[in-house]
Amino acid sequence: MTDKEECKIASNLDTNFLKLVAIFAMTCDHVGKFLLPDVLFLQIIxxxxxxxxxxxxxxxxxxTHDIKKYFLRLTVFAFISQPFSVLAAHSNWNDFVQNLLILNIFFTLMIGLAAIYAMKEHKWWLFILLIFAANFxxxxxxIGGILLIIVFYLFRNERKISIAFSAVMLAAPFFNQGELFLLGRSFDIQGFAVLALPLIYIKTNFNLKINKYLFYAFYPMHLLAIFLIKVALRIG
Structure with missing residues (x-):
């Protein structure tokens, strides 16, 4: 396999656009979850x-030019974001301490990247260790989040296979009972994650130029803003 073939990805490479959509959706989710829990539509978005x-x-x-530096950036922001992540969910001090080890999304992304690195370098002992750790x-x-990252990487050149695997993984929660009552039964809204797939697999080319650190910094900053709003409104 040539370097060119190795780098080919048969889906959307307009990642700055995708990240903007993702942080908008994430903000809706967190506003809904932590400030407006009765507005379920925000969490569906x-x-x-x-x-x-x-x-x-x-x-x-x-x-990436250097996967180790990429991993380091994720790690640094994972630890920076952790207290803000917990504060947004639990503004009460006792609840904050009890939930401090509920790790934020950066840790999931960090472990997923490390698993890809382990596969690239054929360090299967590390890969197994990461998958084992993700369970505990x-x-x-x-672990489902880690596996989704791995699926996107493994089948990056196989569009149809990637769509099939990711669609099954993301839509599966619809078969569980959950928060949304529709058509005579309840659904787990996590299944709406499948709606991300058209954005991922339909190619766009907005060619947005955005500093990568904006995406990293936005996560802890918006969580801090939510915490401050909760304090001001005496929520939670």
Missing amino acids: GRIAFPIFAYCIAVGSVY INIDYG
Whole structure:
């Protein structure tokens, strides 16, 4: 396989546009979850955020100049974001301490990238260790989130296979009971994550130029804003 073939990805490479969509959806999700929990539509919009972030990690792992520096950036912002992530959900001090080890999305993305690195370098002991660890630490989206990142990477050149696997993984929660009551039964709204797939697989070319650190910094900053709003409104 040539370098050119290795870098080919048969889906949308307009990642700056995708990330903007993802942070908009994520903000809707967090506003709905932490400030307006009765407005379920906001959390439904938010379901598309993680699949897009997961896909962008897979793309980034292929095109980054230095995957180790990429991993380091994710790690740094994972730890920076952790207290803000917990504060947004639990503004009460006792709840904050009890939930401090519920890890934010950066940790999920970080482990997913590390798993891709392990596959690239044929370090299967590391890959197995990461998958094993993902089952036991409390990360956003759990082991399923890690596997989705791996699927996007493994089938980056196989569009139809990638769509099939990711669609099944993302739509599966619709078969579980959950928050949304429709057509005589309840549904887990997490299944709406499948709506991210058209954005991922239909190619766009907005050619937006955005500093990559904006995306990193937005996460803790918007969580801090939500926490401050909760304090001001005496919510939670």
